Amino acid sequence: MLSRTSVILSLLFWCACAPSSQPPEASERTPSPPKQAVVAPPPASVDAARRAPEMRVVSHALTTSVQAHVVSALAEAEADKRRLVVYVGAPWCEPCRRFHDAVKAGELNDALEGVRFLEFDHDVHQEGLKSAGYLRRFVPLFAIPDPDGSASERLHQGAIKGPGAVDFIMPHLKALLR
Numbered sequence: 001m002l003s004r005t006s007v008i009l010s011l012l013f014w015c016a017c018a019p020s021s022q023p024p025e026a027s028e029r030t031p032s033p034p035k036q037a038v039v040a041p042p043p044a045s046v047d048a049a050r051r052a053p054e055m056r057v058v059s060h061a062l063t064t065s066v067q068a069h070v071v072s073a074l075a076e077a078e079a080d081k082r083r084l085v086v087y088v089g090a091p092w093c094e095p096c097r098r099f100h101d102a103v104k105a106g107e108l109n110d111a112l113e114g115v116r117f118l119e120f121d122h123d124v125h126q127e128g129l130k131s132a133g134y135l136r137r138f139v140p141l142f143a144i145p146d147p148d149g150s151a152s153e154r155l156h157q158g159a160i161k162g163p164g165a166v167d168f169i170m171p172h173l174k175a176l177l178r
Contacts, residue, residue: 051109051113051114052106052109052113053103053108053109053112053113053114053115053116053117054082054115054116054117055087055100055103055104055116055117055119056073056116056117056118056119057119058118058119058120058121058125060121060124062125062128065128065131065132066120066125066128066129066131066132066134066149067128067131067132067148067149067150068149069118069149070084070086070118070132070145070149070150071147071148071149073116073118074145074147074149076116077116080116081114082114082115082116083114083115083116083144083177084115084116084117084118084144084145085115085116085117085118085142085143085144085173085176085177086117086118086120086134086141086142086143086144086145086151087099087117087118087119087120087140087141087142088119088120088121088122088125088129088134088135088136088139088140088141088143089119089120089121089122089139089140089141090121090122090123090139091121091123093122093139093140094161094162094165095140095159095160095161095165095166095168095169096139096140096159098163098165098166099140099159099165099166099169100119102166103117107166108166108170111170111174112173112177115177120134122135122139122141132149132150132151133150133151134151136155136157137157137158138157138158138159139157139158140157140158140159140169141155141156141157142155142156142157142169142172142173142176143155143156143176144176144177154176155176156169156172156173156175156176
């Protein structure tokens, strides 16, 4: 327990160190240093943007077949020097939401450098996904597409729920990208 003397000394010390609320007299004022210009950081380089993974979500109103859309996305990804992964998720799928959010937040930039995800909604695009071979038993589904836009046998489906979902998905996804 503190003695009465130490409490009083502490209060005096605190009061002595507290900034004064009174402005100094004009003669006591010291000139403030000149303000330095704030320099904005340089914009992110094009190379950094190219390396970060990208998620392209297919709109609900798909105007072509899933397979034709994948062929088009493959051509764009190749032109951009990216690898395309078809990703099938669903809004009701917790691991899907966790993965999607992690990509969008930039949490997987280093691990998925140069990858573009073409995301389809399992429920909305079900018929087209089925005809192109992307409709499987579990979501999320990650597939490397064949050149004709159909699903190859290089795929991974399913994940665990909870905060470890992305950590569960990543080794499987990296294996697909080898």
